[in-house]
Amino acid sequence: MAGITASDADVVALLMRRHGDIRNLFDEVERATGDERRAAFRRLVQLLAVHETAEEEVVRPFTRANVPGGEQVVADRLHEEREAKELLSRLDGMDTDDPKFLPELLALRLDVMAHARAEERYEFTHIRRHADQARLASMASALKAAEAMAPTHPHPGTESAVRNLTLGPLAAVVDRTRDAVRKALGKDG
Amino acid sequence: MGFNPLEHQGIPLDRQLRSWRELDVEPIDPDHADPRIITMNGIEVEAILFSHQFARRCPDPEVKRQLAEVRYIEHQQQKTVNWLLPGLASVLETTIAYEQVAVDLTGWIARHEPDPYLKQAYEFGVLEDFDHLYRYANLYEMIEHRKAESIVDNLTEVMPGRPTKFHHRHPHDNVREPYDRSTTNPLSKLHALTIMSAEQQTMNFYMNVGPQYMEPIARRLYQEIGLIEEEHVTHYESLVDPGETWWEQLVNHEYNECYLYHSFMEQEPDPKVRAIWELHLNMELEHLRIACDLMRRHDGREPREILAPELPNVLTFEQNKVFVRDLLDTQIDLTTLGTGYVQDAHERFQRMQEQIHGGEEPPSERVLAQHREMFGREYRVETEGGHPDLASRERD
Numbered sequence: 001m002a003g004i005t006a007s008d009a010d011v012v013a014l015l016m017r018r019h020g021d022i023r024n025l026f027d028e029v030e031r032a033t034g035d036e037r038r039a040a041f042r043r044l045v046q047l048l049a050v051h052e053t054a055e056e057e058v059v060r061p062f063t064r065a066n067v068p069g070g071e072q073v074v075a076d077r078l079h080e081e082r083e084a085k086e087l088l089s090r091l092d093g094m095d096t097d098d099p100k101f102l103p104e105l106l107a108l109r110l111d112v113m114a115h116a117r118a119e120e121r122y123e124f125t126h127i128r129r130h131a132d133q134a135r136l137a138s139m140a141s142a143l144k145a146a147e148a149m150a151p152t153h154p155h156p157g158t159e160s161a162v163r164n165l166t167l168g169p170l171a172a173v174v175d176r177t178r179d180a181v182r183k184a185l186g187k188d189g
Numbered sequence: 190m191g192f193n194p195l196e197h198q199g200i201p202l203d204r205q206l207r208s209w210r211e212l213d214v215e216p217i218d219p220d221h222a223d224p225r226i227i228t229m230n231g232i233e234v235e236a237i238l239f240s241h242q243f244a245r246r247c248p249d250p251e252v253k254r255q256l257a258e259v260r261y262i263e264h265q266q267q268k269t270v271n272w273l274l275p276g277l278a279s280v281l282e283t284t285i286a287y288e289q290v291a292v293d294l295t296g297w298i299a300r301h302e303p304d305p306y307l308k309q310a311y312e313f314g315v316l317e318d319f320d321h322l323y324r325y326a327n328l329y330e331m332i333e334h335r336k337a338e339s340i341v342d343n344l345t346e347v348m349p350g351r352p353t354k355f356h357h358r359h360p361h362d363n364v365r366e367p368y369d370r371s372t373t374n375p376l377s378k379l380h381a382l383t384i385m386s387a388e389q390q391t392m393n394f395y396m397n398v399g400p401q402y403m404e405p406i407a408r409r410l411y412q413e414i415g416l417i418e419e420e421h422v423t424h425y426e427s428l429v430d431p432g433e434t435w436w437e438q439l440v441n442h443e444y445n446e447c448y449l450y451h452s453f454m455e456q457e458p459d460p461k462v463r464a465i466w467e468l469h470l471n472m473e474l475e476h477l478r479i480a481c482d483l484m485r486r487h488d489g490r491e492p493r494e495i496l497a498p499e500l501p502n503v504l505t506f507e508q509n510k511v512f513v514r515d516l517l518d519t520q521i522d523l524t525t526l527g528t529g530y531v532q533d534a535h536e537r538f539q540r541m542q543e544q545i546h547g548g549e550e551p552p553s554e555r556v557l558a559q560h561r562e563m564f565g566r567e568y569r570v571e572t573e574g575g576h577p578d579l580a581s582r583e584r585d
Contacts (some may be wrong), residue, residue, distance in 0.1 A: 013404075016333035018334070020330075020334025024336075110219075117277050125403070128403055179504040
């Protein structure tokens with residue numbers, strides 16, 4: 001038995017590994033140049049957007065409803081996310097060969113890392129404490145479903161699932177994501 | 190010419206106290222570890238613990254007060270040095286940095302140690318820390334999906350050393366013979382103190398952070414490797430001549446701190462960190478002067494008699510891949526018997542092995558099994574070719 005570390009059936013283990021994937025992709029962008037950097041950065045933008053949206057759909061509702069002080073925990077995370085997203089949209093409009101790109105990317109890397117560590121220390125520990133194995137597993141499947149459906153671009157100011165829905169071009173994707181999450185979690189509404 | 194700390198004046202002790210603002214250092218980049226920070230934290234922790242032990246055995250209230258005053262400053266030094274570590278690093282990342290420091294520092298000291306018996310003690314230890322690095326690196330990839338090469342910075346490879354499960358020896362076999370304080374090269378004293386301090390800090394670190402992990406395999410791996418750190422501290426502390434007086438030991442501690450801060454000041458690439466090494470060197474020069482005065486007064490001896498005339502060559506962190514590969518080729522199957530080293534699994538060793546493993550695979554083996562199950566391979570960094578020991582090559 002591989003235990004929770006290796007398990008895909010534990011939402012926390014899955015999220016922590018995703019944090020590593022994101023850092024690896026930052027390394028790739030930093031190391032590459034020209035077209036390769038452009039392509040790596042596209043993948044990073046996509047991975048970040050998918051990951052954050054999936055967390056918003058799956059993890060935040062659980063924290064809010066089940067963790068003591070969960071509202072405040074979620075508010076802190078949304079605040080961090082918002083800062084990172086603003087920086088990300090600024091970078092998204094920039095040419096990856098621009099001399100200002102790398103310093104901005106470094107700032108984003110540190111913001112994203114601080115957010116990830118804060119999640120691991122101040123949110124995920126509580127999730128493991130308050131969710132049983134079945135719940136950790138159902139959230140893991142929901143997360144994977146959400147990752148498969150989520151939008152590829154972040155929009156500052158749309159940290160909550162409800163407002164994501166109002167966005168024109170992405171609304172359909174988010175809708176499908178939400179449906180996939182709810183189906184995977186086995187509840188409606 | 191070389192730097193002689195006895196001939197330089199430091200900052201007067203009454204001007205060494207720092208305010209909160211001065212203690213508030215900016216941490217380093219979490220993706221670029223600095224082995225000198227981990228080393229100096231271990232050295233300062235030893236300075237503090239040694240001073241406490243000394244004070245508990247010291248009947249003279251005036252000396253106690255003097256020790257307390259210097260110790261408070263040393264604590265501020267520890268707070269400055271260790272607080273350079275970034276809060277963004279995970280416990281496992283810091284752990285991997287600790288093991289890498291252990292490999293590089295012990296490797297450097299083994300290569301420069303003049304006494305063959307002491308050299309063997311360091312060479313023996315290198316292969317164990319090297320194996321710990323490999324086990325933790327595999328755990329790191331499992332939990333955080335990151336590869337340890339971003340932490341070890343290409344200084345060392347990551348592959349099996351002497352397998353961790355064979356590090357569990359009977360405690361009697363961890364006690365070495367000490368050097369002779371009257372005839373040994375002064376450099377040997379500095380080496381023993383440095384490695385003992387580094388291993389002691391690693392032991393303390395694992396003791397405290399191991400249970401912070403939620404993952405069962407991580408908790409168990411910290412227990413296992415934490416117990417080996419106990420063996421390593423026993424191994425290295427027994428190299429120090431117990432006949433050194435407390436005053437003499439105090440002088441050796443302060444002298445070693447001067448040596449290391451001076452070394453790191455010479456080679457530190459980060460100017461903000463270098464400024465700290467320089468400041469601390471200037472503080473240590475004064476601590477050394479005070480220790481020398483105490484030794485003259487209470488021991489009736491001249492510190493120059495026990496110290497080197499000048500500091501040895503600067504201690505550096507440098508690539509050691511060839512050195513480690515050579516050890517892997519020749520010393521992977523060594524264990525200890527009494528105060529020496531043997532290649533056979535002798536009776537006392539086997540009994541200890543049977544008792545501690547209880548017929549099961551230990552956590553250090555399970556972590557690799559779980560990693561293989563998850564990734565279909567191990568995590569290794571073998572930049573210089575296949576493993577020198579055929580039996581340690583990865584099975585497909």
